[in-house]
Amino acid sequence: MPEFFDKIPLQQLRPGMYVNDVFNGTGIFLFTVKNKITGYHQIESLRRQGVGFCSIIRENQSGKIQQYAPVSNQWLNSQQHQKLKTVNLNRKKIIKTVKEFMASVKTGKFFSFSTLSSTIENLIEQVLDNTDSYLGLCQIKSYNDELYTHSVNTAVLTSALGSHLGYSSDKILEMCTGALLHDIGKIGLPDYLIKKAIYNSDELEQIKRHPLLGIKILKQNYRNIAPVSLSVIGQHHERINGSGYPNCLKGSVIDESAMLCAVCDIYDNLTTEKGKRKACLPQEALALIFQVADEEYPRNLIENFTKLLGIYPVGSFVRLESGEMGVVTKTNRQTLLFPQILVLFNASGERLNNPFLRDISKSDQLNGNHRIKCSLDPQLFKIDPLNVLIRG
Numbered sequence: 001m002p003e004f005f006d007k008i009p010l011q012q013l014r015p016g017m018y019v020n021d022v023f024n025g026t027g028i029f030l031f032t033v034k035n036k037i038t039g040y041h042q043i044e045s046l047r048r049q050g051v052g053f054c055s056i057i058r059e060n061q062s063g064k065i066q067q068y069a070p071v072s073n074q075w076l077n078s079q080q081h082q083k084l085k086t087v088n089l090n091r092k093k094i095i096k097t098v099k100e101f102m103a104s105v106k107t108g109k110f111f112s113f114s115t116l117s118s119t120i121e122n123l124i125e126q127v128l129d130n131t132d133s134y135l136g137l138c139q140i141k142s143y144n145d146e147l148y149t150h151s152v153n154t155a156v157l158t159s160a161l162g163s164h165l166g167y168s169s170d171k172i173l174e175m176c177t178g179a180l181l182h183d184i185g186k187i188g189l190p191d192y193l194i195k196k197a198i199y200n201s202d203e204l205e206q207i208k209r210h211p212l213l214g215i216k217i218l219k220q221n222y223r224n225i226a227p228v229s230l231s232v233i234g235q236h237h238e239r240i241n242g243s244g245y246p247n248c249l250k251g252s253v254i255d256e257s258a259m260l261c262a263v264c265d266i267y268d269n270l271t272t273e274k275g276k277r278k279a280c281l282p283q284e285a286l287a288l289i290f291q292v293a294d295e296e297y298p299r300n301l302i303e304n305f306t307k308l309l310g311i312y313p314v315g316s317f318v319r320l321e322s323g324e325m326g327v328v329t330k331t332n333r334q335t336l337l338f339p340q341i342l343v344l345f346n347a348s349g350e351r352l353n354n355p356f357l358r359d360i361s362k363s364d365q366l367n368g369n370h371r372i373k374c375s376l377d378p379q380l381f382k383i384d385p386l387n388v389l390i391r392g
């Protein structure tokens, strides 16, 4: 934390103080406020959103910008760059397999489930070997996402979260299988419904059929699918307060694997553009999910998911306090607010000919100006993070 920020418990927050960032009860960053507190109603509103701590800005703040020499060509030659390229190719192959599997099931052609299972085992192995790269690729959207890309993203996130929580490899395989096929019931629905983001009441009733339809389709075609996988498919839209569907299940009656998939599913949905609905930035999506912690999703799952992903996941486009802007290339799980960034724009907002890497976990200890100020929509700056990360 830069020296001019004080982190205080919410109980000590008073009107007149200027709040910068807010954190949950265990100190995990939730979102940026950057506003003066004018009344107790605002403090109560923060409390209801799960805020336990906040950073306030002391007056008379000061800080000099320390200059860092650009690291020329380091980015283009880095091992990390090569690894991302390989991971992206593997991911494309897995998406293709899922597409073929779903098409076969839809048209009644045979597709061996053991072939799909070995693809899933492969995926888990790769995700656990290259967690940051896979999580990063989940964040980078092409803005024309399809059912199978979302399925693979959800499976990637679910297996990484399952491993982060210490689940056994057998359980991760069963959960990941469920996550990959969680929306398979949608292949039994009209195509136009799959692409829509907002439904009328009749359409919503049809959509609500997909969890049970998925179980039916799989059971008709395959025997011996693990019960955990079927629970994930059947319960991924149930919510702990009973507001979900298809069975309005409550609390611990819902399989914990299904809840885990539900958090990953909603995160990927929120960060994906769909129909007229704009994609949320990763930080916005996490803040939205935190708002329904304890009501719809277990709080500890959301906290662990945030820890896994990093507040600014790989592929996020961010502005630093100094004014520089760039793409996050590596997260730092010990200090979630301070990832490694490929700086693309200087402090005056000019695009750099030679982008350079900056690990702000190191620079921040020297200078608060390299702290991240906010996430930005890369499209507004004509930046395609996928292009930056994969093609250099």
Ligand SMILES: [Fe+2]
Residues within 6 Å of the ligand: 182, 183, 210, 236, 237
């Ligand atoms: Fe679903």
